[in-house]
Amino acid sequence: MPHRIMERATGAEMEQPKKRVAANGNILPDPISEGEVLIDLARNQWKLGRSIGIGGFGEVYLASSNAYEPVGSDADHVVKVEPHKNGPLFVEINCYLRVAKSDMINDWKKGRNLKHVGLSHYIGSGSHVYRGQKYRFLVLERYGLDLDKLLTQNGRFPVKTVCYLGIQILDALEYIHSRGYVHADIKAPNLLLGYHKGTENYVYLLDFGIASRYLDQNGVHKEYVYDQRKAHAGTLNYVSRDAHIGAFSRRGDLETLGYNMIQWLCGVLPWGDKEDPEYIHSQKNSFMSNIALLMRQCFTNSQPPTVLSQFLKYVASLNFETKPSYAYCRNLLKQGVEDSGYVDDGMLVFGDSPLTRIIENRRKRRAMDNPENTAALKRKKIDNSTLQQPCATNRIQNSPSLVFKLFKWFNGKNIVSGNSKKQVKKHATLNCNLPSTIQTKYEPVVLIEHLPNEMIQEFTASLPEVSERTKHWHQTADTSVFSNPTPAMLKILLKRRQKETTPTH
Structure with a gap:
């Protein structure tokens, strides 16, 4: 008899749902049911809808500030939820509180006459207990597709799109750096397009889970020293040379952006199939001292855009503590749009052949320059009933x-x-x-x-x-x-x- 009871107990244990595991190997908590209401630090209520994404440490749900109605698929907000013991969301919330309050971003935009800075405004955060487990959450605006999904669909992006993405990311980085932080994890999954009408051509930089301060409490740049606890932090393919030793700098963010632009343009990085962080670090040291070789290695079947080489050479010339010239970098990328033959219209193009877009835009440009050529020619009617005076x-x-x-x-x-x-x-x-x-x-x-x-x-x-x-x-x-x-x-x-x-x- 006891033997049978033991067998039933073992069977019950086997029938329990398996723990969910994130792509990075972390054990994810059980999902939270739709309709659960969370209360943030400002006592605002947020009702959860369906899950729309799973990250390396937690989950993202649709959310609504109306706790009395079901959360529809058109909800304007999302809530990012992680177990309370996880560190990344704690770091991210603290960064948002110091960097991304609405008045801070709006003042920056107004002072520089900018329409857009690609950061999500801080809306709310707090803690919540669900089925005996404590969670931490962050409320953000809702966004559209991330660039990783678009990259998977299309393989690579046109030069025009890469340049426009780079310009917008530079605007966001300039603002973040002005607040004493570096992002340190720029990559396609952390870059999302706008969700609402009118924001389709805007990109937003999210996920500040490993953002770090590069300035100390006195506003002095931290030293270039090895920190084993932070070494190689981030996504190995895009980690900057500085971040490989656990040092964080503004030039490091620009270097990470450069690696992303290479990936978006040609679909490959020389170290992309490697997993050894030290080997990848040595590869980056070698290639960043020989940009021409890096371009030949990546663009084996095509001519690399000149602007990309110029951008990486500029980044390689920066000292660890040097403030980058964001305006110079933006102008390089703007020139890249012009050199590629596209119309400078600010549109992000995904999925179309770059050559097709160039031809189409050149045709449109000629039509705009010569509007009379767009209409069909018509034979001019001559009125013979009146005296013609061609030389009055x-x-x-x-x-x-x-x-x-x-x-x-x-x-x-x-x-x-x-x-x-x-x-x-x-x-x-x-x-x-x-x-x-x-x-x-x-x-x-x-x-x-x-x-x-x-x-x-x-x-x-x-x-x-x-x-x-x-x-x-x-x-x-x-x-x-x-x-x-x-x-x-x-x-x-x-x-x-x-x-x-x-x-x-």
Whole structure:
């Protein structure tokens, strides 16, 4: 009989649900039921909805400040929950309290005329006991997809998207650094797109679980010393050289960002398949002293973007305590967008072929520069019922080149070439057939007043040479009547010149 009881007890134990294990090997607590209400330090109530994600130390739930209604799938907030004994959420909450209060971020944005700084505002935090286990929680805004999911779907990102992500992350890092902290864990799973309408092209840097102060209580930069407790903290692929020895700096955050951008662009890092932290550290030391080799190693089948090499070279040139020039780095990445051939529109592009986007955006740019080319050509209708005046005076006066074309009719070379009589008759007829009100608008001497000097000189030079007798006549005759000759008078003058240049028999 006792033997049977023992067997039943063992069977019951075997039927108990297995403990959940995170990707990093940590044992996760049992999930909290939907509808549980948590109360933060400010006595605000937060009702939990369904779970939407599991991290390395805890779980994330949808949440609502309305404790009397079910939490819908469109909830605006989330609650991050971890066992109270876990350290990362404690570190994160303390960092949010010192860095991410709404008034702090808003003042920074206003002072620098920024529309967006990619940080979640601190909303609330506290402790909660559920089924005898104590939890710590943090309330945050809700966000959209993380970059890791998008990277898994697409394999890599276009240059334009990587540059825009880099610019926004630099804005966030500049703010964090100004508060005396470094993030130390920049990676695709910790970067989320906006959830609400109008924020689709914004990225937010979250998860401050291993954020560290790089300044001491007196505002002095901490020394570059080895700290075994913090060595290699973070995600090995992206950990900076400083963080590999447990030292944290602003240049370290920029270096981590650089490794991420390489990963996003080419899908691989030279040490990506290794697990030994010391080996990875030595690889980074080697490659960061030879950026050209790093680029060749990563971009084996394509040309690396120049901006990436320039960014990494700048990071490698920084001293441990040097404040980076965030503006310089942003300008590099902005230039990278332009060099890649994309329209600088601030749009984050995922999933499309970079070449397709370049061609499409160039087409759009040409269309914007030449809007008339976007419409179909239509045959112009000519109204023959009215007199056409393609060279009206008010139009000619604003177009010297058009006037000069008209003067070619009276160019001496054209008149005397071939059959001069026919040429003179032809041009005289063109003018004489016009109504008298229009003839005066096309009189050559009137038009010449509107011509540039060089055009007048060219016209004058084209006239044929005349005899000494004619020159004398021009000097002595009263030419006031010829200051504005009619076409008929011009015809007579041309005939006289022709006779004078014709040898007598």
